[in-house]
Amino acid sequence: MIKSIAIIFLVTLFNIEQPTKKENLYSWQITFNDFAQCESFFNEYGDKLMNGVIDHAKREYDKDMQIEYLSCAKVEIDANNTHPIVLDQKVMYKIE
Numbered sequence: 553m554i555k556s557i558a559i560i561f562l563v564t565l566f567n568i569e570q571p572t573k574k575e576n577l578y579s580w581q582i583t584f585n586d587f588a589q590c591e592s593f594f595n596e597y598g599d600k601l602m603n604g605v606i607d608h609a610k611r612e613y614d615k616d617m618q619i620e621y622l623s624c625a626k627v628e629i630d631a632n633n634t635h636p637i638v639l640d641q642k643v644m645y646k647i648e
Contacts, residue, residue: 555630559584561594561601562625562641565609568616575613577605578627578636587642590624594644598622602645621646 561579566572584590594601602619609617622645627636 555628557626557628557639558636559587559590559624559626560636561590561622562627562638563605563622564620565605565613565617566620567613568618574620575609575617576635577609584624587624587626591642591644594622594624598644619645619647 560583563577563579565575565577567574582593584593602622605619605622606617609615621643623641623643625636625641626639628639629636
């Protein structure tokens with residue numbers, strides 16, 4: 553089994569009507585070499601990224617979703633697992 557390490561965005565969303573119902577999204581299409589590159593991308597495009605996540609979540613789950621937090625996450629992934637193992641993360645946004 554081939555495993556690889558990547559730095560991606562990890563977003564945890566919650567349903568506004570049922571805040572205990574949470575979903576995780578992973579940015580498989582956007583990967584980074586290190587945390588600094590991920591943080592720099594977020595600093596430049598974070599507002600557009602978060603708006604895009606909210607729009608995607610509304611379409612995907614057909615519910616009003618809110619971002620609980622968004623992080624740059626170092627993850628281990630393999631071809632057989634749809635949910636990566638989070639090895640480390642740096643939170644970029646967290647709801648107050």
